[in-house]
Amino acid sequence: MKDTYILGIESSCDETSASIVKNGTEEIATVISSQIDIHKNYGGVVPEIASRQHVKNITIVLEECLKQANMTMDDIDAIAITYGPGLIGSLLIGLEAAKTLSFIYDKPLIPVHHIAGHIYANSLVKEMKFPLLALVVSGGHTEIIEMTGHYKFNKLGGTLDDAIGECYDKVARVIGLPYPGGPKLDKLAAIGEKTYKLPVPLQDDSYNFSFSGLKSAVINLAHNEEQRGSELNKENLAASFQDVAIQSIITKIKKAIIDKNIKSVIVAGGVAANQGLRNAMENLVTELNVELSIPPIKYCTDNATMVAAAGYYAYLDGRRADLTLNSKSQDKLC
Numbered sequence: 001m002k003d004t005y006i007l008g009i010e011s012s013c014d015e016t017s018a019s020i021v022k023n024g025t026e027e028i029a030t031v032i033s034s035q036i037d038i039h040k041n042y043g044g045v046v047p048e049i050a051s052r053q054h055v056k057n058i059t060i061v062l063e064e065c066l067k068q069a070n071m072t073m074d075d076i077d078a079i080a081i082t083y084g085p086g087l088i089g090s091l092l093i094g095l096e097a098a099k100t101l102s103f104i105y106d107k108p109l110i111p112v113h114h115i116a117g118h119i120y121a122n123s124l125v126k127e128m129k130f131p132l133l134a135l136v137v138s139g140g141h142t143e144i145i146e147m148t149g150h151y152k153f154n155k156l157g158g159t160l161d162d163a164i165g166e167c168y169d170k171v172a173r174v175i176g177l178p179y180p181g182g183p184k185l186d187k188l189a190a191i192g193e194k195t196y197k198l199p200v201p202l203q204d205d206s207y208n209f210s211f212s213g214l215k216s217a218v219i220n221l222a223h224n225e226e227q228r229g230s231e232l233n234k235e236n237l238a239a240s241f242q243d244v245a246i247q248s249i250i251t252k253i254k255k256a257i258i259d260k261n262i263k264s265v266i267v268a269g270g271v272a273a274n275q276g277l278r279n280a281m282e283n284l285v286t287e288l289n290v291e292l293s294i295p296p297i298k299y300c301t302d303n304a305t306m307v308a309a310a311g312y313y314a315y316l317d318g319r320r321a322d323l324t325l326n327s328k329s330q331d332k333l334c
């Protein structure tokens with residue numbers, strides 16, 4: 001069978017990225033231009049600045065990606081684009097670039113949901129075996145999704161309020177860590193002890209999550225310690241928070257694996273980079289005798305490699321968009 005080369009484009013937040021992937025599994029070239037150094041001056045992503053940076057970077061990133069792959073647009077079979085969810089101004093820049101390339105070079109345009117991208121980061125690592133459960137943990141999402149085949153998604157549960165990554169970032173800020181706080185909190189947790197008592201959220205029979213109560217508990221605790229004039233032990237608070245947050249995720253994914261008699265689990269999204277979660281998932285799959293796939297860190301946070309991989313399976317599934325495709329700041333995967 002002829003090889004299929006997909007050009008993926010991702011610009012949903014603060015990374016401008018382009019990637020070429022062969023047959024949904026083999027990375028040919030990827031370029032990521034990160035804006036972290038700019039946004040960290042503001043303690044978080046400033047949407048207007050992000051959009052302007054994407055405008056500056058998009059053509060450079062695309063040209064560099066083709067150059068690294070030693071390919072031209074003639075070698076590309078289709079263009080996969082993250083149309084949403086994300087920051088609307090950021091999404092629009094990638095989308096307009098994708099639509100322009102699709103129009104000029106007469107290539108099919110494949111719409112990719114950002115979360116499908118995160119999930120398909122796993123196909124770059126291991127063959128995906130169905131049925132599987134995808135634990136999606138990112139800055140904007142915390143969901144358990146069942147997949148019965150390629151591009152067949154069924155949401156079992158999700159967060160009722162904050163996403164896990166959002167909660168990590170807010171707690172990190174309370175502790176005084178610079179943006180992006182999640183990875184720094186993870187490092188701090190590794191050297192701390194679980195000395196602070198925090199409430200384990202939503203211990204019910206659903207597959208849902210809740211992180212706003214946990215976040216408020218940390219904020220209140222920090223506030224009370226400050227008022228008492230006692231110094232917060234940052235490492236220990238990080239360790240205590242991470243323990244409860246991960247415990248809450250593990251309880252729900254464990255229940256879903258058992259209830260659905262699932263033999264294969266994947267983890268997706270930026271928080272899949274979390275070392276505590278990676279260790280806890282390893283222990284869980286050993287206990288339940290289930291296969292686990294977690295992408296390497298470089299595929300966990302936003303990148304176009306995952307978008308190109310997802311785009312391949314969307315392409316096989318017959319998904320196409322025309323030039324009326326618009327960005328969506330919010331959109332459900334399923």
Ligand code: KG4
Nearest residue numbers: 138139140165182183270271273274301302
């Ligand atoms: O998937 P992603 O790059 O963007 C979204 O689609 O939301 O995820 C970003 C989120 C941020 O909240 C970031 O703090 C978090 O992932 N994150 C982590 C770690 N690495 C990234 N959270 C905890 N531990 C980490 N090691």
Ligand code: ZN
Nearest residue numbers: 138270301302
């Ligand atoms: Zn993401």
